[in-house]
Amino acid sequence: LASDSAAFITGTVLVADGGHxxxxxxxxxxxxxxxxxxxTGIGAQTAIQFAKSGAQVVVTGRNGQRVSDVGKQCSDxxxxxxxxxxxxxxxxxxxxxxxxxxxxxxxxxxxxVLVNNAGFGLNSRITDEDYCLKLDTMFASxxxxxxxxxxxxxxxxEKTKGSIVNISSISGxxxxxxxxxxxxxxKSALDMFSKCMAVELGDKGIRVNTVSPGCVRTTCRITRGExxxxxxxxxxxxxxxxxxxxxxxxxxxxxxxMYLASDRAAFLTGTILVSDGGHxxxxxxxxxxxxxxxxx
Ligand code: NDP
Numbered sequence: 375l376a377s378d379s380a381a382f383i384t385g386t387v388l389v390a391d392g393g394h395x396x397x398x399x400x401x402x403x404x405x406x407x408x409x410x411x412x413x414t415g416i417g418a419q420t421a422i423q424f425a426k427s428g429a430q431v432v433v434t435g436r437n438g439q440r441v442s443d444v445g446k447q448c449s450d451x452x453x454x455x456x457x458x459x460x461x462x463x464x465x466x467x468x469x470x471x472x473x474x475x476x477x478x479x480x481x482x483x484x485x486x487v488l489v490n491n492a493g494f495g496l497n498s499r500i501t502d503e504d505y506c507l508k509l510d511t512m513f514a515s516x517x518x519x520x521x522x523x524x525x526x527x528x529x530x531x532e533k534t535k536g537s538i539v540n541i542s543s544i545s546g547x548x549x550x551x552x553x554x555x556x557x558x559x560x561k562s563a564l565d566m567f568s569k570c571m572a573v574e575l576g577d578k579g580i581r582v583n584t585v586s587p588g589c590v591r592t593t594c595r596i597t598r599g600e601x602x603x604x605x606x607x608x609x610x611x612x613x614x615x616x617x618x619x620x621x622x623x624x625x626x627x628x629x630x631x632m633y634l635a636s637d638r639a640a641f642l643t644g645t646i647l648v649s650d651g652g653h654x655x656x657x658x659x660x661x662x663x664x665x666x667x668x669x670x
Contacts, residue, residue, distance in 0.1 A: 408431075409421045409431065410523065417489070433460050475523065485534065494512070495594075499553050542564045590621065620651065
């Protein structure tokens with residue numbers, strides 16, 4: 375927080391407590407929490423942790439089998455045996471977003487927390503002929519979905535004085551991988567949307583915050599077509615480069631998300647909580663691997 379890398383972060387409370395606050399079962403007890411992209415990865419773990427802490431969760435994604443597997447895990451772990459609501463939806467589609475909110479409200483009559491987590495990255499170079507097409511696809515899933523779901527849920531969140539947590543990326547703040555300019559732009563847009571919404575929805579009592587993960591091991595690279603061996607190599611390299619000595623795991627993000635969504639974070643809105651094992655602060659990779667000859 376003291377470094378120049380945190381130049382735009384102010385007014386933030388960064389809780390460093392190994393997840394104690396988030397683990398506190400009272401924090402989300404009885405809340406209705408909708409997490410997009412909860413069929414796998416960060417979203418799935420977030421749904422499971424919320425369910426474990428007593429929240430009523432809505433699990434959603436496009437893959438029916440995975441949605442139902444995660445839904446079952448949530449129901450099994452719920453201390454009160456609350457059954458997770460499972461909704462198949464493609465959040466890049468307006469009708470699906472409407473159905474998702476409708477189903478949630480029909481089932482529970484309220485929404486306390488909306489976690490806009492669904493998203494993905496496509497390799498993109500400006501010289502690609504289909505660059506703009508890729509950009510449109512990513513914007514639809516990574517940004518417009520969050521915009522639509524925010525629009526649709528405002529009237530419910532206003533009643534519960536609820537909150538929104540948008541899942542961005544450090545790629546919204548720095549460009550530290552090749553060929554991801556399109557993805558970086560979607561995440562920067564999401565960051566700005568969150569800040570604007572924090573201001574615009576503040577008087578309705580709705581808080582809007584962002585979690586920006588560093589590299590977190592999920593199946594996203596395998597889904598993109600990488601082999602398991604290449605994936606292992608990639609994450610090992612990341613662990614070497616990250617100041618904390620390891621890559622992130624979905625539980626790390628669930629902790630940050632649950633904290634921002636909780637009443638303990640009542641005075642936090644418009645904040646970007648970077649959870650990246652110190653990568654951004656250290657920014658160790660600026661000259662990583664380069665051979666530098668300095669004469670004189
Ligand atoms: P995964 O690929 O593991 O999971 C992505 C989830 O998003 C899946 O549940 C998928 O559902 C869902 N999803 C994607 N597009 C859509 C869509 N159009 N409609 C509905 N669901 C959709 O990703 P991660 O868990 O790794 O990433 C989660 C979020 O965190 C993303 O926004 C990502 O950009 C961000 N992030 C991840 C980082 C990482 O290193 N893993 C780093 C920084 C940010 P289904 O397959 O069922 O359709």
